[in-house]
Amino acid sequence: MKEAQVNKIQDIAINIFEVTCYMFPLEEWEIEEAEDFEKPDGSVRSVVHFEGAAKGGMVISPSGHLLNAIAANMLGVEAASDEDKEGALCEIANIICGNTVPMFAVDNDICYIRPPRIAKSDENTDELFQGMRSDKLQILLDEGIADITIYYS
Amino acid sequence: MKPLNILIVDDCPVMRLVIRRTLGMCEFEVDRIIDAGDGKEALEWMNNIDFDLVFADLNMPVMSGSEMIGQMRVDPKLDKIPILTVSAESNDNRVDVISGLTEAYVHKPFSPEELRDKILKVLKKRAIITKDLS
Numbered sequence: 001m002k003e004a005q006v007n008k009i010q011d012i013a014i015n016i017f018e019v020t021c022y023m024f025p026l027e028e029w030e031i032e033e034a035e036d037f038e039k040p041d042g043s044v045r046s047v048v049h050f051e052g053a054a055k056g057g058m059v060i061s062p063s064g065h066l067l068n069a070i071a072a073n074m075l076g077v078e079a080a081s082d083e084d085k086e087g088a089l090c091e092i093a094n095i096i097c098g099n100t101v102p103m104f105a106v107d108n109d110i111c112y113i114r115p116p117r118i119a120k121s122d123e124n125t126d127e128l129f130q131g132m133r134s135d136k137l138q139i140l141l142d143e144g145i146a147d148i149t150i151y152y153s
Numbered sequence: 154m155k156p157l158n159i160l161i162v163d164d165c166p167v168m169r170l171v172i173r174r175t176l177g178m179c180e181f182e183v184d185r186i187i188d189a190g191d192g193k194e195a196l197e198w199m200n201n202i203d204f205d206l207v208f209a210d211l212n213m214p215v216m217s218g219s220e221m222i223g224q225m226r227v228d229p230k231l232d233k234i235p236i237l238t239v240s241a242e243s244n245d246n247r248v249d250v251i252s253g254l255t256e257a258y259v260h261k262p263f264s265p266e267e268l269r270d271k272i273l274k275v276l277k278k279r280a281i282i283t284k285d286l287s
Contacts, residue, residue: 016261019263020261071167074167074170075171084167091165091168094165094241094261098242098243099262102243102244105244108245110247113241115164115212115214
């Protein structure tokens with residue numbers, strides 16, 4: 001994917017975190033601080049597939065702190081249950097994917113997004129999208145870091 | 154104005170809670186808020202309760218929002234219920250089709266204020282509420 005497209009997906013994702021979860025991207029001068037942030041360890045990942053005018057998927061892996069903050073901010077609670085955390089992450093994956101897939105669709109045809117799910121802890125998500133191209137990007141937010149991998153054919 | 158019956162149709166429990174929270178920001182009286190996880194379950198509820206407003210997601214398992222909306226619009230008992238579609242769908246053609254069948258389309262991501270404004274607009278348009286709550 002061209003750098004401009006990856007940047008566009010990054011902008012879409014940041015906007016979704018801002019509007020939906022009230023969290024904001026780190027300013028350039030804050031990025032050094034992110035080195036001390038907890039990194040996503042892949043223990044909770046949401047996987048979403050799309051098909052139709054384009055085929056591919058997306059895997060979102062947040063750090064533990066970011067996962068807590070996503071659910072707490074979306075639901076307006078201090079501490080969310082594990083079920084709510086997973087549901088909130090899946091909803092974020094659904095929204096990011098829904099806003100991104102038109103970039104992959106041919107002739108503005110329709111892409112259908114399958115319901116997102118949480119990957120099993122030992123699941124190799126790369127194997128789900130074998131033979132597809134992929135790009136990785138990282139979102140640095142004031143509440144933590146999210147790794148996003150986009151697969152497309 | 155009688156208290157409203159509202160149906161929220163979304164396969165994501167978190168999104169249903171987000172919509173409930175937003176409804177709490179609107180100052181109209183609510184009788185019942187019912188959740189459904191897919192279009193089929195929603196139609197079953199609609200056979201038992203008279204709803205004043207339906208929130209509908211599009212991409213759902215079992216029965217999609219589009220199919221549910223299609224069935225509502227050909228059913229004389231359900232075709233007058235205002236529907237507010239809430240979805241991350243970004244294909245312009247599909248959004249145009251859905252917008253033509255429903256009272257409002259709210260694109261995810263949305264802020265609570267944006268959703269609240271759409272709700273009030275739909276209810277005022279249908280004269281379900283008359284006082285200015287904005």
